[in-house]
Amino acid sequence: MITDRQNRSLSWLTAGALLLALSGLPLSSAAAAPTLPGGVINDLRSTQDRLQGGEHAEVGRHSRAQAQRLAGGNASDRWARALYLQLAARAEARLGDAAAAADLLAQAREIRGIRSMDTAQVDRWQRQEAGLRRQVGDNLQARELLGDWLSRHAGSADDRWLMSKLLADDEQWSAAGSWVQRALELDTMPDDTHSAFAAGVLQRAGDSRAALELIEARLEQAGNDAAEWRRAAGLAQQLGDSGRAAAIWESGWQLGVLAGSDDLEQRVRLHLAAGTPARAAELLEQALLDGALPESLFWQRLLAESWQAARDRDQALAAWQALAEQTGEADDWLALGQLASGWGQWEQARSALERARSLGSSDADDWLVNLPPVE
Numbered sequence: 578m579i580t581d582r583q584n585r586s587l588s589w590l591t592a593g594a595l596l597l598a599l600s601g602l603p604l605s606s607a608a609a610a611p612t613l614p615g616g617v618i619n620d621l622r623s624t625q626d627r628l629q630g631g632e633h634a635e636v637g638r639h640s641r642a643q644a645q646r647l648a649g650g651n652a653s654d655r656w657a658r659a660l661y662l663q664l665a666a667r668a669e670a671r672l673g674d675a676a677a678a679a680d681l682l683a684q685a686r687e688i689r690g691i692r693s694m695d696t697a698q699v700d701r702w703q704r705q706e707a708g709l710r711r712q713v714g715d716n717l718q719a720r721e722l723l724g725d726w727l728s729r730h731a732g733s734a735d736d737r738w739l740m741s742k743l744l745a746d747d748e749q750w751s752a753a754g755s756w757v758q759r760a761l762e763l764d765t766m767p768d769d770t771h772s773a774f775a776a777g778v779l780q781r782a783g784d785s786r787a788a789l790e791l792i793e794a795r796l797e798q799a800g801n802d803a804a805e806w807r808r809a810a811g812l813a814q815q816l817g818d819s820g821r822a823a824a825i826w827e828s829g830w831q832l833g834v835l836a837g838s839d840d841l842e843q844r845v846r847l848h849l850a851a852g853t854p855a856r857a858a859e860l861l862e863q864a865l866l867d868g869a870l871p872e873s874l875f876w877q878r879l880l881a882e883s884w885q886a887a888r889d890r891d892q893a894l895a896a897w898q899a900l901a902e903q904t905g906e907a908d909d910w911l912a913l914g915q916l917a918s919g920w921g922q923w924e925q926a927r928s929a930l931e932r933a934r935s936l937g938s939s940d941a942d943d944w945l946v947n948l949p950p951v952e
Contacts, residue, residue, distance in 0.1 A: 610694045611653040621657070624664055633668045640665035644684075656694050659685040663702065670709065679709035700726060708739065716746045734763035738771060745778050754782030766798060767791075769808055776812055788816055796825070803834050810847070823851035838870055845879070854886035858896075874904060890920050901929065907936035914944060923949055 613621075620643070628636045640661040647658040666681035682702045685691065692699045704726050710719035720743040726732075727740060741756035757775045761767065767775060772791055779788040792809045799805035806829035813822035826847050829835040835844070841864055848857035861880045864870040881896035894917055901909040914930035917923075927948055934941035 611651075611656045613653055613657055617653075617657045621660055621664070624661075628664060628668055628671075633671045637665050637668035637672065640668065652690060652694070655688050655690060659688050659691050659694075662688075666702075666705075675709045675712040676715075679706045679713070679715075682706040682709070700729065704730075704736070711739065711743060716743050719743055720747070734760050737763065738774075741778060742774070745774075750778060750781040751783075753778045754784055754787075758787070761791075766794070772808070772812055773815055776816055780816055785816070789813075789818070789821070792821070792825070799834075801832075801834050803829070803840075806834050814847075814850075819847065819850040820852070823847040823853065841869060845883070849883060849886065854883045855889060858883035858887055858889070858892065874900070877903060885916065890922070894920070894922060894925060898925075898929075901932075905936070907933045907938040907941075910936060911938045911941055911944075914941065918944060918948065 624636055624639060624643075627639075644658045644661040644665065647654040647661070650658070662681050662685035666678040666685070669675075669681060670678040683706055686699055686702050686706070703722055707719045707722035707726065710716075710722060720740070723736070723740050723743065727736065730736075732740075737756050737760035741753045741760060744750075744753035744756060757778050760771075761775065764771065772795070776788040776791050779785070779791075792812050795805055795809040795812070799809065806825065810822040810825040810829075813819075813825060823844075826835060826840075826844050830840065830844055841860070845857045845860050848854065848860065858880060861870070861876060861883060865872065865876060865880070870876050877896070877900045881893065881900050884893035884896050887893070894913070897909070897913040897916060901913050910929045910933035914926045914928075914933055917926035917929060927945065930941045930945045930948075934945070
C-alpha cells in the first residue's frame with residue numbers, strides 16, 4: 578500500500594519528469610519546484626501531447642484559459658501557471674506569432690517567486706524571448722534580455738552572434754566587434770554569412786587587421802578548395818580591399834586552384850578594381866593570343882578599356898583601332914578619335930573622327946573643328 582508520504586514523493590518525481598518533457602531540462606533542475614496536483618500534471622502532459630500532435634490553436638486557447646484560472650493562487654498554482662504559459666507560447670510560435678509567444682514567456686517569467694522555483698528554466702525562457710523579440714523587430718528589448726542573460730551564462734556561438742547582430746543593428750560597432758570576437762572564440766571557421774558579417778563589423782569597429790585575419794584563416798584551411806579561395810577574395814572585396822582581393826585571386830591562380838575562362842575574367846576584373854589595369858590588359862592580351870579566351874568584341878573592348886585605364890598610349894590606341902575596325906561602329910571610331918586627340922595624336926584622331934562622321938556621328942564635327950590644321 579502506498580503511503581501519503583510516498584504519494585508526495587511520486588508527485589515530486591512526476592512534476593520533475595513533466596518539466597523534463599516540457600523544457601528538455603535535466604530532472605534535477607526542477608528540484609525546487611512546488612509539488613503539482615496529479616490532475617494538473619495529467620492535464621499538462623495531455624496538453625503537451627496535443628501540441629506535439631499539431632493542435633496548436635487549441636493548445637494555445639486551453640493553456641491560456643488554464644493559466645488565467647490559476648492566476649493569484651499559491652506557489653503550486655503559480656508554477657503550473659508558468660508551465661501553461663510556456664505551452665501557450667510554444668503553440669503561438671508554431672502558429673507563426675512570435676510577438677504573442679514572446680509576451681507569454683514574459684508573463685511566465687514575471688510570475689511572483691517563479692525564479693526561486695527554477696532559475697535555469699526561467700533563464701531559458703528569457704533566452705527564448707530574446708530570440709522572439711528580434712524576430713518581430715524589437716531589437717532594444719531583445720538586446721536587453723539577451724545582455725542580461727549573457728551576464729549569467731557563457732552562451733553558445735549562436736548566442737554571441739545574436740548579441741553582436743543586435744548591437745550592430747543599433748550601430749554600436751565597438752560593442753558589436755567585441756561580441757564578434759567572442760563568437761569567433763567558439764566558431765573558429767564561421768560560415769559565409771557570419772564571415773562577411775564579422776568582417777564588416779570589425780572593420781567598422783576600427784579593427785581592420787582582425788577583419789583580414791578572417792580572410793587568412795579561410796585561406797589556411799582552403800587547400801585546393803576553389804570555392805574557399807573565391808569566398809576569401811569576395812570577403813576582401815566586401816571590406817573594400819580590392820588590392821587584397823586581387824592578390825588572393827592571383828595566388829589561387831598561380832597555385833592552379835583557380836582556372837578557366839570565368840576565373841580568368843574575374844582575375845582581370847579584380848586587377849581593374851585594384852588599380853592595376855596594365856596587369857589586367859597584359860593578362861587579357863596573353864589569353865587572347867593563347868586562345869584561352871575566345872576572340873570576341875567583348876574581350877577586345879575590355880582590352881582597349883584596360884590599356885586606356887593604364888594610360889599606355891600606344892597599346893590603348895592600337896586596341897581601340899582594332900576594335901573600331903572590327904565593329905565598324907561610329908561610337909567606337911569616335912572614342913578612338915577622342916582618345917587620340919587627348920593624347921595629341923592628331924593624324925590618328927583626324928582619321929578616326931572623319932570615319933565616325935561618315936558613319937553618322939553628330940559629335941565628330943565638334944571634335945574635328947578643334948583639331949590643329951593639317952600642315
